[in-house]
Amino acid sequence: MRKGINWSFIGVFLVASLLVVYASQAEEAKITVLNPRGAPPPIHLIPMAPRLDTLAGKTIYIVDARFPDTYQLLEEIQRLFAKKYPEAKWVLKKKSGAYAEDDPKLWAEIKEKGDGMIMGVGH
Amino acid sequence: MKLEKMGVPTAPVVTMVFAELVKKVAYNGGMPNKRFTFVPHPIVAVPASVCRDYLQGNDPITGKIVIQEIIEALTKPLTEPEKKVGFLERAEPRLLGPDTAGSLQNLFLKNGWTDYLPIVLPTEEKVAEMLKGTSRKPDEVVGKMQASGAHPMWSYTVEKVAVNAVMAGAKPEYFPVILAIASTGVTSLFTSTTSFARAVVVNGPIRNKIGMNSGIGSMGPFNHANATIGRAWTLVSLNLGGSGMPGVIYQGSQGSTVNYNNNCVPENEEALPSGWEPLHVQKGFKPEESVVSVFSGWGIGRADFNRGGIIHVQIPFFLQTCSPFAGATLYLDPLVAVRLKEEGFDTKKDLVQWAYKSSLIPIEDYWNKYQLIRTFNLPKGEKGVEPYASWLKLPKDALKPRFEKPEDITVLVVGGGTNPAWQLGDFKYIASASVDKWR
Numbered sequence: 001m002r003k004g005i006n007w008s009f010i011g012v013f014l015v016a017s018l019l020v021v022y023a024s025q026a027e028e029a030k031i032t033v034l035n036p037r038g039a040p041p042p043i044h045l046i047p048m049a050p051r052l053d054t055l056a057g058k059t060i061y062i063v064d065a066r067f068p069d070t071y072q073l074l075e076e077i078q079r080l081f082a083k084k085y086p087e088a089k090w091v092l093k094k095k096s097g098a099y100a101e102d103d104p105k106l107w108a109e110i111k112e113k114g115d116g117m118i119m120g121v122g123h
Numbered sequence: 124m125k126l127e128k129m130g131v132p133t134a135p136v137v138t139m140v141f142a143e144l145v146k147k148v149a150y151n152g153g154m155p156n157k158r159f160t161f162v163p164h165p166i167v168a169v170p171a172s173v174c175r176d177y178l179q180g181n182d183p184i185t186g187k188i189v190i191q192e193i194i195e196a197l198t199k200p201l202t203e204p205e206k207k208v209g210f211l212e213r214a215e216p217r218l219l220g221p222d223t224a225g226s227l228q229n230l231f232l233k234n235g236w237t238d239y240l241p242i243v244l245p246t247e248e249k250v251a252e253m254l255k256g257t258s259r260k261p262d263e264v265v266g267k268m269q270a271s272g273a274h275p276m277w278s279y280t281v282e283k284v285a286v287n288a289v290m291a292g293a294k295p296e297y298f299p300v301i302l303a304i305a306s307t308g309v310t311s312l313f314t315s316t317t318s319f320a321r322a323v324v325v326n327g328p329i330r331n332k333i334g335m336n337s338g339i340g341s342m343g344p345f346n347h348a349n350a351t352i353g354r355a356w357t358l359v360s361l362n363l364g365g366s367g368m369p370g371v372i373y374q375g376s377q378g379s380t381v382n383y384n385n386n387c388v389p390e391n392e393e394a395l396p397s398g399w400e401p402l403h404v405q406k407g408f409k410p411e412e413s414v415v416s417v418f419s420g421w422g423i424g425r426a427d428f429n430r431g432g433i434i435h436v437q438i439p440f441f442l443q444t445c446s447p448f449a450g451a452t453l454y455l456d457p458l459v460a461v462r463l464k465e466e467g468f469d470t471k472k473d474l475v476q477w478a479y480k481s482s483l484i485p486i487e488d489y490w491n492k493y494q495l496i497r498t499f500n501l502p503k504g505e506k507g508v509e510p511y512a513s514w515l516k517l518p519k520d521a522l523k524p525r526f527e528k529p530e531d532i533t534v535l536v537v538g539g540g541t542n543p544a545w546q547l548g549d550f551k552y553i554a555s556a557s558v559d560k561w562r
Binding site: 028029030031032033034035036037038039040041042043044045046047048049050051052053054055060066067068069070072073075076077079080081084085096097098099100101102107110111114115116117118119120121122123 | 124125126127128129130131132133134135136137138140141150151152153154155156157158162164165166167168169170171174175177178179190193194197198199200201205206207208209210211212213214215216217218219220221222223224227231236244245246247250272273275276277278279282283286287290316358362363364365494497498499501502503505506
């Protein structure tokens with residue numbers, strides 16, 4: 001009698017175990033998908049320009065990027081820097097065109113006559 | 124960065140909310156270690172005294188004294204990373220997994236590769252099925268797209284567009300339409316703090332062939348093709364055009380619900396009054412060609428529920444809600460189109476010309492009341508670029524047409540003809556592309 005009961009329990013246990021294993025395998029089915037991301041271009045690393053060893057005798061341009069109603073920050077930069085670093089010349093300029101536009105003429109002027117540039121400020 | 128390349132040290136000053144953006148732009152531009160100084164945001168209209176305090180105070184991102192940080196940017200010797208040259212490749216693996224579907228859904232969600240709605244996972248089988256919708260080869264380049272002019276151009280293939288079309292839930296028969304949209308190279312997720320939106324219109328026989336809805340509920344969530352084609356453009360823009368990543372790439376301060384679907388609608392060509400051409404014919408295509416047209420703007424509003432009276436006189440009134448920097452797209456219910464024809468507008472062009480001349484704006488308002496006019500058009504005028512230069516010389520009490528040219532106004536017929544109502548989007552036409560080329 002004891003043996004009969006044990007076989008029943010073992011049978012039920014085995015069937016239940018198989019069901020659990022089967023269910024867990026079905027849940028954990030794994031798939032491969034395609035990557036949705038596109039290809040950004042490779043990045044060409046460009047070294048930054050050598051820094052100034054001193055401000056003395058240098059001309060630093062302060063350029064307004066032309067975002068509306070932000071010029072006052074650049075004016076304050078000029079005022080503060082001219083006072084705090086009088087050994088350098090601080091030239092305030094507005095870039096031409098809208099803030100996203102290039103201004104090769106100004107860059108050429110800064111390259112020719114300047115030693116550095118501060119630029120600001122969107123928004 | 125141009126001046127750095129020319130050998131001139133620079134010290135850019137940026138407001139703090141753009142910290143991640145400018146670092147990303149510098150990274151993409153080849154100077155990952157570019158020295159920035161940040162100030163509190165915004166600076167627009169902030170008094171000079173407050174600006175002075177900002178300069179003498181701390182950089183809100185780095186904690187350094189702003190004025191000293193700027194000087195350091197110009198004078199501190201370069202570090203080894205700042206001197207580096209070479210190339211950084213950014214290849215992505217073609218396949219992801221194997222993993223469970225649940226884990227992959229989470230991966231896509233976590234990486235920001237979706238619109239945060241559930242996607243159809245792009246298995247190889249599903250993508251292969253989608254590719255049957257076109258005769259083009261999977262590795263053919265469809266186009267290039269960028270999040271804005273400051274960001275790099277990403278290129279993408281037919282297969283990559285198919286992956287995103289599967290994700291959107293589109294069917295293979297919709298694929299040529301999605302490819303045509305992708306071929307324009309126009310992102311639906313243009314990044315600007317102003318929160319751009321884009322719109323797409325489908326014309327030609329393809330509309331009915333794939334079961335698009337141009338009738339009742341056309342602009343609503345009631346049609347599989349309308350919904351998934353528009354959604355596919357968003358996913359393409361996100362994953363193949365380098366957009367997304369709010370705060371880093373995408374900067375729209377409020378965002379736009381239009382971005383989910385880009386108001387993808389087919390024009391109800393069958394309901395056009397006699398003499399009114401479908402949009403694609405106006406743009407030079409033949410009536411039997413299938414075409415997509417894309418637009419740029421910010422949003423859509425309801426214009427009116429007119430039941431009596433004269434309709435056309437209301438149009439200039441509602442066009443006042445559009446910025447003169449934008450365009451205007453009138454989504455007219457067929458009942459409105461019929462009434463306008465009865466009121467004497469024999470063609471869409473007649474209506475557009477009239478609306479253009481009748482929608483006037485005081486020149487003082489034009490130059491002073493619109494952020495984007497002051498940001499972009501005023502500097503052009505000051506530089507001598509026409510027509511802005513001439514507009515700057517107009518007397519202060521002058522009136523001028525609100526929009527730059529009549530072509531900035533588009534008229535479409537959309538809807539089921541159950542109410543003479545219409546909707547107005549501030550969308551300006553950008554481009555059209557043939558669907559037939561992508562079959």
